[in-house]
Amino acid sequence: MCCCCGGFVSGVELTFELPDNAKECFFEEIEKGTESTLEFQVVTGGRYDVDIELEGPGRQILYRETKQQYGQFQFTADITGTYQVCFSNEFSTFSHKLVYMDFQVGDEPQLPGVGEHYTAMTQMESSSQKIHEDLNSVIDYQTHHRLRESQSRKRAEDMNERVLFWAVGETLGILVITVGQVMVLKNFFADKKTNQASY
Structure with missing residues (x-):
């Protein structure tokens, strides 16, 4: 494509x-x-x-x-x-x-009006040129910071998703173990009742 x-x-x-x-x-x-x-x-x-x-x-x-x-x-x-x-x-x-x-x-x-004449730039033109260059640098820094923020946010979301899945897995494991223990204990008591009935 x-x-x-x-x-x-x-x-x-x-x-x-x-x-x-x-x-x-x-x-x-x-x-x-x-x-x-x-x-x-x-x-x-x-x-x-x-x-x-x-x-x-x-x-x-x-x-x-x-x-x-x-x-x-x-x-x-x-x-x-x-x-x-x-x-x-x-x-x-x-x-x-x-x-x-x-x-x-x-x-x-170049900025309009700057560099169109053959004399030295005035203080106002020099200041305007400097501000323009500084604003371009700010735009570049903001772009890179946005990219890093987006990258970090994606990593955090992935980590959050993994932690959620792990927590759900642990919860299911605990529930399975709990049910298993209840069934084992129930079988112990059921065996005693059947043994007592046979005597």
């Missing part, structure tokens, strides 16, 4: 579900000489690992990793064309994964 995500000097950031025994591919048009960054992380599922492969327009492999939980790869496009990144969960037969991907292509455009 393939999905197409396009953008001109922008990129794509998304979280998607990767079913068991499946492969998902995403495509991006990149101009020659453009710097790009691919970042991914498995949020939930199985052992939190996927196979990843990044191919250039000539089908050359730029980046390949197997059974990775997270990773980052920066590259500069050698030729203009369609670049393909594929995530594979084909080695897993029953656990589906939730995968976060951030594929940034090119540099972010």
